[in-house]
Amino acid sequence: xxxxxxxxxxxxxxxxxxxADGAPASLKDYRGKWLVLYFYPRDNxxxxxxxxxxxxxxxxxFRDLGAEIAGVSPDxxxxxxxxxxxxxxxxxxxxDSEKKTLTDYGVWQKKxxxxxxxxxxxxxxxxxxxxxxxxxxWNKVTVKGHIDEVLSKLREFARPI
Numbered sequence: 001x002x003x004x005x006x007x008x009x010x011x012x013x014x015x016x017x018x019x020a021d022g023a024p025a026s027l028k029d030y031r032g033k034w035l036v037l038y039f040y041p042r043d044n045x046x047x048x049x050x051x052x053x054x055x056x057x058x059x060x061x062f063r064d065l066g067a068e069i070a071g072v073s074p075d076x077x078x079x080x081x082x083x084x085x086x087x088x089x090x091x092x093x094x095x096d097s098e099k100k101t102l103t104d105y106g107v108w109q110k111k112x113x114x115x116x117x118x119x120x121x122x123x124x125x126x127x128x129x130x131x132x133x134x135x136x137x138w139n140k141v142t143v144k145g146h147i148d149e150v151l152s153k154l155r156e157f158a159r160p161i
Contacts, residue, residue, distance in 0.1 A: 006106060006137055012037070012128045013104035017072065017094035020080035025070065025094055027132060034067035034158055036150055038125040038141075039107040043075045043083035043093075047123070047143045052083070054147040056090040061151055065158040066130070072096050073121060107139075125150055129157065 006013070012035075016026040027035075038055070040048045055062075055069050062069055069091045075083070080093035094101075102108035102121060111120045123141040126134055127150065136153050138146070 006134055008134055010134055012132055012134050015101040017096055017101060018077050020077055020084050020093045022077055025092060030068055031132060032130050034130060034154060035128040036062060036067055036069045036125060037128055039072050039102060039105060039121055040123055041121040042073060043079045049087060051143045052089050053087055058147050058151060059090045065154050067154055070094055072101060074099055074102065127153060
Protein backbone atom coordinates (compact mmCIF):
# COMPACT_ATOMS: atom_id res chain seq x y z
CA UNK A 1 0.00 0.00 0.00
CA UNK A 2 1.38 3.42 -0.84
CA UNK A 3 0.62 6.80 0.62
CA UNK A 4 -0.31 9.38 -1.99
CA UNK A 5 2.97 11.22 -1.34
CA UNK A 6 5.27 8.41 -0.26
CA UNK A 7 6.75 5.94 -2.72
CA UNK A 8 7.74 2.47 -1.57
CA UNK A 9 11.46 2.15 -2.28
CA UNK A 10 11.87 5.92 -2.37
CA UNK A 11 13.56 8.09 0.23
CA UNK A 12 11.66 8.73 3.44
CA UNK A 13 11.03 12.44 4.02
CA UNK A 14 13.65 13.88 6.34
CA UNK A 15 12.59 15.26 9.69
CA UNK A 16 13.92 16.73 12.89
CA UNK A 17 11.44 16.69 15.76
CA UNK A 18 11.70 17.04 19.52
CA UNK A 19 10.97 14.06 21.78
CA ALA A 20 9.21 13.91 25.15
CA ASP A 21 12.50 14.71 26.94
CA GLY A 22 13.22 17.75 24.78
CA ALA A 23 15.92 16.02 22.71
CA PRO A 24 16.00 16.36 18.92
CA ALA A 25 15.44 13.28 16.75
CA SER A 26 16.16 13.21 13.02
CA LEU A 27 15.78 10.59 10.34
CA LYS A 28 19.58 10.52 9.98
CA ASP A 29 19.86 9.42 13.64
CA TYR A 30 18.34 6.09 12.60
CA ARG A 31 20.74 5.36 9.71
CA GLY A 32 21.96 1.78 9.89
CA LYS A 33 18.80 0.66 11.70
CA TRP A 34 15.25 -0.05 10.70
CA LEU A 35 12.75 2.54 11.86
CA VAL A 36 9.08 1.99 12.54
CA LEU A 37 7.73 5.52 12.28
CA TYR A 38 4.09 5.63 13.25
CA PHE A 39 1.74 8.59 13.22
CA TYR A 40 -1.18 8.82 15.61
CA PRO A 41 -3.85 11.45 16.29
CA ARG A 42 -3.60 12.24 20.00
CA ASP A 43 -2.06 11.25 23.33
CA ASN A 44 -4.33 9.57 25.89
CA UNK A 45 -7.14 8.66 23.50
CA UNK A 46 -8.33 5.05 23.44
CA UNK A 47 -6.84 3.82 20.15
CA UNK A 48 -3.63 5.82 20.51
CA UNK A 49 -3.05 4.51 24.01
CA UNK A 50 -3.57 0.89 22.95
CA UNK A 51 -1.23 1.34 19.98
CA UNK A 52 1.53 2.94 22.10
CA UNK A 53 1.24 0.24 24.77
CA UNK A 54 1.28 -2.51 22.12
CA UNK A 55 4.42 -1.08 20.48
CA UNK A 56 6.04 -0.69 23.92
CA UNK A 57 5.18 -4.27 24.87
CA UNK A 58 6.84 -5.53 21.65
CA UNK A 59 9.84 -3.18 21.59
CA UNK A 60 12.32 -6.00 22.40
CA UNK A 61 11.05 -8.03 19.42
CA PHE A 62 11.61 -5.04 17.14
CA ARG A 63 15.06 -4.33 18.56
CA ASP A 64 16.05 -7.99 18.05
CA LEU A 65 15.50 -7.28 14.34
CA GLY A 66 17.53 -4.06 14.43
CA ALA A 67 14.54 -1.72 14.52
CA GLU A 68 13.66 1.30 16.62
CA ILE A 69 10.14 2.67 17.08
CA ALA A 70 9.08 6.31 17.11
CA GLY A 71 5.55 7.67 17.39
CA VAL A 72 4.63 11.10 16.04
CA SER A 73 1.62 13.27 16.81
CA PRO A 74 0.90 17.01 16.91
CA ASP A 75 0.81 16.91 20.73
CA UNK A 76 3.38 18.90 22.70
CA UNK A 77 6.53 17.41 24.24
CA UNK A 78 4.96 18.00 27.66
CA UNK A 79 1.86 16.02 26.64
CA UNK A 80 4.09 13.20 25.32
CA UNK A 81 6.05 13.11 28.56
CA UNK A 82 2.89 12.80 30.68
CA UNK A 83 1.47 10.18 28.28
CA UNK A 84 4.69 8.12 28.38
CA UNK A 85 4.95 8.27 32.18
CA UNK A 86 1.27 7.50 32.76
CA UNK A 87 1.39 4.36 30.60
CA UNK A 88 5.07 3.41 31.20
CA UNK A 89 5.78 3.55 27.48
CA UNK A 90 9.09 2.19 26.17
CA UNK A 91 9.06 3.99 22.83
CA UNK A 92 10.15 7.43 21.70
CA UNK A 93 7.37 9.97 21.13
CA UNK A 94 8.05 12.92 18.85
CA UNK A 95 6.16 16.21 18.74
CA ASP A 96 5.16 17.76 15.42
CA SER A 97 3.12 20.72 16.62
CA GLU A 98 3.90 22.57 13.38
CA LYS A 99 2.56 19.59 11.40
CA LYS A 100 5.39 19.76 8.86
CA THR A 101 6.43 16.10 9.13
CA LEU A 102 2.77 15.04 9.29
CA THR A 103 2.25 16.91 6.02
CA ASP A 104 5.47 15.58 4.43
CA TYR A 105 4.35 12.02 5.12
CA GLY A 106 0.83 12.75 3.84
CA VAL A 107 -0.92 11.85 7.08
CA TRP A 108 -2.31 15.34 7.90
CA GLN A 109 -5.59 15.12 6.02
CA LYS A 110 -9.16 16.31 5.95
CA LYS A 111 -11.26 13.95 8.07
CA UNK A 112 -15.00 13.65 8.43
CA UNK A 113 -16.65 12.80 11.73
CA UNK A 114 -20.29 13.18 12.62
CA UNK A 115 -20.85 15.14 9.43
CA UNK A 116 -18.15 17.68 10.23
CA UNK A 117 -14.89 18.10 8.37
CA UNK A 118 -11.64 18.96 10.08
CA UNK A 119 -7.93 18.42 9.58
CA UNK A 120 -6.32 15.63 11.56
CA UNK A 121 -3.84 12.79 11.62
CA UNK A 122 -4.77 9.67 9.68
CA UNK A 123 -3.25 6.82 11.70
CA UNK A 124 -0.39 5.50 9.55
CA UNK A 125 2.87 3.58 9.91
CA UNK A 126 6.00 3.61 7.78
CA UNK A 127 8.75 1.01 7.85
CA UNK A 128 12.00 2.75 6.90
CA UNK A 129 15.06 0.71 6.00
CA UNK A 130 18.61 1.30 7.29
CA UNK A 131 19.42 3.46 4.24
CA UNK A 132 16.46 5.77 4.86
CA UNK A 133 14.15 4.36 2.18
CA UNK A 134 10.49 3.49 2.73
CA UNK A 135 10.21 -0.30 2.73
CA UNK A 136 6.47 -0.49 3.50
CA UNK A 137 3.55 1.74 4.52
CA TRP A 138 0.25 1.17 6.26
CA ASN A 139 -2.42 3.84 5.85
CA LYS A 140 -5.68 4.24 7.78
CA VAL A 141 -4.41 1.76 10.36
CA THR A 142 -6.72 -0.28 12.55
CA VAL A 143 -5.00 -0.69 15.91
CA LYS A 144 -6.07 -4.26 16.64
CA GLY A 145 -3.46 -6.62 15.20
CA HIS A 146 -1.39 -3.81 13.66
CA ILE A 147 1.78 -4.37 15.67
CA ASP A 148 1.78 -8.04 14.60
CA GLU A 149 1.47 -6.95 10.95
CA VAL A 150 4.40 -4.56 11.28
CA LEU A 151 6.56 -7.12 13.07
CA SER A 152 5.74 -9.74 10.46
CA LYS A 153 6.66 -7.38 7.61
CA LEU A 154 9.89 -6.41 9.37
CA ARG A 155 10.79 -10.10 9.71
CA GLU A 156 10.44 -10.43 5.91
CA PHE A 157 13.03 -7.67 5.39
CA ALA A 158 15.39 -7.77 8.36
CA ARG A 159 17.72 -10.35 9.81
CA PRO A 160 17.99 -10.81 13.55
CA ILE A 161 20.99 -9.04 15.06
